[in-house]
Amino acid sequence: MKMLPRFAGVALLSLASTVVLPAATNSSERQGAVPAGLVYFVRPEFPEWAKVNSVCRGAATVAVSWDARGLPTDVVTVETSSPEFGAAACEAVRQWRADPALRAERFYEFQFALSGVVICHQKGANTLATEAKADFKRRVLTREDLDAAPKLLVQPMPQPADVAGGRIESGRVVVDFFVDEDGRVRAPSIVEATAPELVEPTLLKMREWRFETPRRNGRPVLFAESWAIEFKRAS
Structure with a gap:
């Protein structure tokens, strides 16, 4: 008798998206827009860790220090629902370039979303994907x-x-x-x-x-x- 292996893993078919906006901006007004003042813009990648662990949503806020040429000299995560989302945001921002003639923002908020998710578990396993709360808003110390x-x-x-x-x-x-x-x-x-x-x-x-x-x-x-x-x- 041929035995089939039993899997308790998770299969994900997904479409990842990231919304980036200045932290003080209303997201309904700037949904999906490229932040003003930038001449080169890269969106963060959805973290592989989150995909593997069925974390379908996340958020992060980063602070940026700009020099006179419009280069980000330092980027640091100040709020995040999980460290992996903060790291992904910082990696993208380090590649940004701002117009020196315009005032680039200091804080940027990132909303990560993973859509089209299909969860496949062993029978009896928990079938609910974990989602990060969008309203985490941890206070900066x-x-x-x-x-x-x-x-x-x-x-x-x-x-x-x-x-x-x-x-x-x-x-x-x-x-x-x-x-x-x-x-x-x-x-x-x-x-x-x-x-x-x-x-x-x-x-x-x-x-x-x-x-x-x-x-x-x-x-x-x-x-x-x-x-x-x-x-x-x-x-």
């Missing part, structure tokens, strides 16, 4: 949410005498950024600057900053910061 404020260990800064040929006597910049689980500064963005010449040197130096590992309930976490930095030529 701030310094007040941490067990203790992490100390700044390394802080190189540009000197006014070294910027713009020494023509700048003093200045001030306000920068928003994230500190990741390893204490590194991620996706810094200048929101205010008294002298445009201070922007790029400040962002460049901030990539070298290091904090103590930020923790919440003893576990390493990512959190958001906003600093005002004063520059003054040494007398």
